[in-house]
Amino acid sequence: MYNLLSANISRLWLNRAFWVTLLFMAMIECSFAYILLDQNSTRVDLILFASLQVVGILISIFYSLFLGTEYNDGTIRNKLIVGHKRETIYLASFITGTVAVTIIYFIWGLIGGIFTLVSHASVNITISQIMLIGLAYWLACISYIAIFNFIGMISSNKARTSIICILTAFILMFAGLLCYSLARPGFLPQYQVTIFQFLFDFNPYGQIFQTMSVDTITLWKLCAYALSLITLISGFGIYIFRKKDLK
Secondary structure (H helix, E strand, O other): OHHHHHHHHHHHHOOHHHHHHHHHHHHHHHHHHHHHHOOOOOEHHHHHHHHHHHHHHHHHHHHHHHHHHHHHOOHHHHHHHOOOOHHHHHHHHHHHHHHHHHHHHHHHHHHHHHHHHHHOOEOOOOHHHHHHHHHHHHHHHHHHHHHHHHHHHHOOOHHHHHHHHHHHHHHHHHHHHHHHHHOOOOOOOHHHHHHHHHHHHHOHHHHHHHHHHOOHHHHHHHHHHHHHHHHHHHHHHHHHHHHOOOO
16 A cells, blocks of 8 residues: 555656646635735635635546546556555545645645735634534545546546546536525425435535535534545445456
């Protein structure tokens, strides 16, 4: 596992898509924060988390390009030839994606924190709540990685991987917005509202969308949903990848 992670991280440092995504996310956070500086009622949670609404799309572009080279360059086949197990290869890929997203998340949070200090934004939530919101956002980002890693590891074509990942990001976004609309009380019977609310909570985009406007109990519930999604997708992905013909 260590050798696989070391090789993957080395590839990550040399991957242009990663650095472009990191730079672009930093620019988005700077732009959001700069616009919010003009508003006297700017809240610290808005400066820190508002720009994350687009993170799923950015992750889909970067990570699909990163994973696509695994098959195109014969990297996965070479890993199998030298004796690495398939589940180890799959998990190493997921951990690499998690590291990449965590770095992007940290830089983005650092920029948001600097703007928060400069703007003297109003703080109407506790530090522990900010940390919990940050945890929920981070787990939602890792959920995206789990989904895109699943797609990338079972797809053997770079172009197809990119298209499917990007389409999935948009589908999750529009499905989340649809579930949000249908989950509002008064439109549908209560049992249907409950179903759509569950789908909205289980959707990574839905988790990001509502994180700033829910209570502590709901935040912990969103974290649990994210962990469940990560576990289910990764477990199913390992099962499929074990049976995949890589010849």
